[in-house]
Amino acid sequence: MVAQEAPIKINCLTIPTYENVVSLYRNKESTQYFVQYEAPDGTPIDAAYWLSSPTFFKSEDFYVYAEKLQEHEKQLKQLNRHNENSSVTTLWGTSYEKCEYAVGVIFYRTPDHGGFYLSEQMNERVHYLYRNTSCWYEEDVEAFKIINSFPELFTDLEKANADIVLRNFFPFPYEKINNVSLSEGESFVKDREAFYYQHRNDWIGTFTSPIYGRSNVIRVEAALGGKKLKAHIKHFEVPLSEYLSRNRFGMIIDPKRHPEILEH
Template sequence: MNPAPSVAATYGRTADGDLAALVDDTAYAAIPGPRGLRIANAWRLSKPMSEWRRDDFHGAIAMVADAVGFHDHIAELVQHREELLRLDRKRCGGRRSTPWGQSQSNEIYADGVVFHSTASHGGFKLDRARNAKMPAALRVAGGWYEEDAEWSKVAAGFPHLFTAYERRHAEKTLRDYYPNCWEAIHGRFLKPGESVENDRRLFHQKHRQDWVVVSAIHSKDHPDMTDCIARLGGRRDHGHERRFLVPSREYVVGRFGFVIDEVRHKEV
């Protein structure tokens, strides 16, 4: 019996004093910010960890609160790499027409489950037999599942083809973008705060008769005020507009918009 594949992480500090880790050929740095530590990554850095600089890194794959969160995240990535080795996905050549253009590379997860990458986008193609086995609430007609959000439906339909790390992100993506699908397969309603899209829907239901800001600039005539254009329910596509002045110290846009208080906010 072949031994289980093993992946190790090496930890240290960068030249800037940031926490750092190396997993295979990917480098990670925990860069301090106003909301905690931003985990950035880089590929195949040739110099020692003690010489890594913040300029060597890019992006933000995660935000964590502290050093413990950084170590936990790296441990999860190590587990993810080990599970990927056991899954033994296969890359193959061949070009195929996809909804996002001609494929440039393909990765076979299982018979009938192939991920296609194009120059601009990508996604999964499930053949007819595999797509028929998808839960009805998740199934996309034609079997094409784009990579930004619909991939989560494939992970929910065939969880054994994905790592624990991927399944965790798929579960959150499904909740955030397809709350109705999530509720259908889990048999319960989502609570406020559990889904971005569901919370957006609840916000607009609650404020459909309120004036919600759709655009705002600092007022030229009133330095301490923000000049706001609002529409009923925040609908941008149609409807009457009204203009209000809001004290700039109060104008803090929430997740889905700023609601005008007609008693306190002066209409222009």
């Protein structure tokens, strides 16, 4: 644990102690917070950090996170990654840059998206439950399969993030590969499937619209079991406060309490 009275240096930047912060404000288009703080000699310094919230910056969790970033930067320097210009046809258009992690493991960047491409030989090293026969793995989710398959090419922070993503979005392969059983709250996809199975005979809200003249009530379009089939759609009145506190996977309609809005 890094002592809070000692600023942390990462890539020549210094993460200040919370006590030295003069102001903290957010870029409206992202989760980037701009921090102005005072150096030991009183000089004002501006810096930007990717934080989840100002509260996170104030908490000790931020310093734990900063310490992990510091170790991540050290490990990156030890990895043999090469960036160079590239013009290769990918699934997302023509690349402008590539990063070679190892022979046969290349990450391509395009103006719109990016991802890994593996040689056939390297693709065979990916567990069959994670393997894409196309050898392409897009950057948002699929790329974490590559981190899991070639741990020696990635930092501890990257591997920890991969475990989180694979557990949340590929729970069933994850359970088989790691010989574990994920409990409620450990996987987004598994929890979502359990929710829809549990409420397969309930009306689940899928869309909302205002009811003019009534600010505390909204119109909720609901589908039986959450499946948006035209024959299984109804509309209900739901208190706005109740809708705002709904389950993250959908609003469960109670026909006894939520009046149905009949179409004329």
